[in-house]
Amino acid sequence: MNRIAPSADPKDTTVAMRGMVKRFPGIVANDHVDFTLRRGEVHALIGENGAGKTTLMNMLAGVQRPEEGEIFVHDKSVQIRSPRDADQCGIAMVHQELMLAEALTVAENVALGLRNLKWQIHWSSIERSIEEQSRVLGFDIDPRAYVWQLSIGQRQRVELLRALMRGARILLLDEPTAVLSPHEIHQFLASLRRLTAQGMSIALVSHKLEEIVQIADRFTVLRKGRGVVSGVPTASTSQTELASWMVGQKIDKPCHDVRSPASDVEVLDVHDVHACGDKGFEALCHVSFKVFAGEILGVAGVSGNGQRELADVLSGMRPITSGRITLCGNDVTHATPARFLRAGLAYIPENRRTQGAVTSLSLAENLALKTYRQPPIAKRWGLSRKEMRSFARRLVDTFHVQAVSLQQPAGHLSGGNLQRLILARELSRPISLLLAAQPTRGLDIAATRNIHDLFMAQRKAGVATLLISEDLDELSSLCDRLIVLFRGRIVARFDRASFHRDAIGRAMAGIETSA
């Protein structure tokens, strides 16, 4: 891609964030993070989910307030308390959900952002200046079109155009390409170059490594709230290096290395499965693997490469377009979620608050969600509250869920306790397959270890486990085997003996295919 060299002079710094700290209950989202942005550059902010990238950007955009740290814009120390303050500093953030009114036209949406808008609006002159500006940027946008008529990519360009015409000089983009098709991504990256050529500074949050190598001038890597590297020029880095920065350099001591060999009882057989994502693009392609009783199979990959769709498919929540799925000898290819459960599936979904539990129901009710149809809780046509309570009491004690009472709403639990509650419910009945998606995301170290121990106990009891995770430490310490997903395909398979961080990192970046 044709690059106009950004200012290499550190004096041209437009934004400097120093020692930013932000805590959320249970975790430190940003732990003394530094970040600088120069005039005319694209600065990529990289990290796994939950690494604190979005938090850092939110502090700059005034959506969240830092607890410590200083922000300088054009060498002046500023306090950014609200989106309005950020706006005053010329900072505009483009969120994943776009801030456009669909029922209004492009011109109306852009006009709303103009600072010098007159009391009576002259639409024709506004439309003319939009056309002009969009020609300069190569955007091809009809100002009279309604936003609902536009593709997602065009809508994003409208939002960029509005930010520019509003006078913003610092753009924060939060995973802008996650919702785009491959063709749109290409156009989008090209338009970023034209924006920087006009003097814009762009901070780009992403975890698509090839994009970063292609477009970014410098990058900063966050890992678990800490800045791993800050402001390194992309020119001196390769995609492989980026991948290893992102997943972490140091290999934690494997904690579960004494293991019994897996049995050869086949529990789950996934054969040549294809499925589409939410946008209708193919999200899983030729996916085949088996999971045996008493083993943990890990699914690694950078977020958005088909992991969520795989979890949906294996819990019966997403139809597959072709292929075959067999669970404990039952053909469950087009089965409903209920049939998956009857066949012996336990499922820990990615989002524990919206998918994993009904947050407004009590702990006891949540715990009974998968067993209420059978006695003793089911009593003819009714439910036995007494049985439900004693059942819940037993589970809460066994799994150490810290709760004030069994009647409190599940939503009041902290992340770790809620996850233990979900696990307690899933393991409260006989199962043969445990499917867990990002089970320890956002949890503190103690809660994480606790959940890992539960997984190992299940493994010992002969349960087959499929663990989808982005945390390579977690995968390498727990799994017997590992598959790597890249763009919906399995690009590499590893046995425990052959776990090698660089090789896995390369596979995650889509560089090497050994499958």
Add this chain to the structure above:
Amino acid sequence: MTSRLGLDFFINLVAAGLARGTPILFATLGGIITERSGVMNLGIEGMMLVGAMTAFSTARSTNNALLGVCTGMLAGATLALAYAIVVVHLRADQVVSGLALVFFGSGLSSMLGASLVDQKEATARIPSLSLSVLEDLPILGPVLFKQNLMVWLGLALVACGSWILFKTRWGLVLRAVGEHPAQADSLGISVLTVRTVCVMIGGAMAGLAGASLSLAISPGWVDGMTAGQGWVAVGLVIFARWNPGRALIGAWLFGTLRRLPLDLQGVPSLPVFHNPNIGYFLSMLPYLFVIGAMIVGSRQALRRRLGAPASLGLPWFRGDRG
């Protein structure tokens, strides 16, 4: 009074229909402004009643119709402010709060207006427009130029409302707040203020509707005199697809439908003339039309297609995102 189904019959019908439709037109325009900003107000009926009562009471004691109109609007706006505090700032449920507002308004007007019932003489009224030359025009004369001032005000407000909504910055801001409040907020617009002001304008318009009823269209105060016209306005907002121009058509159509049974009863050649029971059924017609509009409007998918503001009825607050 007897008449024939001739040209005069229709001229009279349309002329009376325009007059009858005018209060509903005011209330509908107010409803459009309110809903365009993203707030649903089912309480129009209550605000109309209080507006009608206040306007009549003021006009009677001061003998000044204009003052009556002003206090009527003020009363409507005050009730609307209370409603806005409850639903915009405290984020209460808009359907329940709107129903409460209806009950509150009808109870309040009934109580405070008890001494005003049947005292229609000697009260200042809003005059009719009289343009001696134009009045004698065939057809147009009686339909347009013998009308009450309020009918003309209604026309003016339709034009004014369209212009504000679609040609001014204020209208753009108003629509943006109703469509995508988070966007408006990110661009430095105070969503809560805009919504509060719009709800109050809607209240003032409902008050104006009430005042035009008690001071011009059917002068006097009778308990519950709006007879469901506030509800009709709620339905007409949907029928009008949140557009002032279409509100004019809807309100006048409705006014004419309401007038129709009355006029038909004066025609000896029709069965209604001899059997007044049929008249009661005819009187139900306009409400059937509103029920239809409400059914259409209550279907989410259809509502989106008709162009309902995207965040209509949804309270807004700036959450800590991410």
